[in-house]
Amino acid sequence: xxxxxxxxxxxxxxxxxxxxxxxxxxxxxxxxxxxxxxxxxxxxxxxxxxxxxxxxxxxxxxxxxxxxxxxxxx
Numbered sequence: 001x002x003x004x005x006x007x008x009x010x011x012x013x014x015x016x017x018x019x020x021x022x023x024x025x026x027x028x029x030x031x032x033x034x035x036x037x038x039x040x041x042x043x044x045x046x047x048x049x050x051x052x053x054x055x056x057x058x059x060x061x062x063x064x065x066x067x068x069x070x071x072x073x074x
Contacts, residue, residue, distance in 0.1 A: 005049065012046040012053075 002015040019036040021043060026032050030052070034043030046052060 010047070010049050012049045014044045016042050016044075 001017075002013075004013045004015075005011070006013070015034075019040070019042045021034040022037040023035045023039075024032050024045075025035070030047035032045040032047070033041060034045065036042045049057070
């Protein structure tokens, strides 16, 4: 799995394998799922990360302290 956060784009990209992306589907505003040619999920993109994740996440990414865990409020 590959993980990339672009501060400039404020986007988080997760790739589960190296398969080519054949189709993308925005399942919710700013949440995009990527699929290969057989319809298998190969990636996830989250836009506007600063608005969606706790401040501690950005700090951990900046300091390269990964993996990072946080609790989601119920």
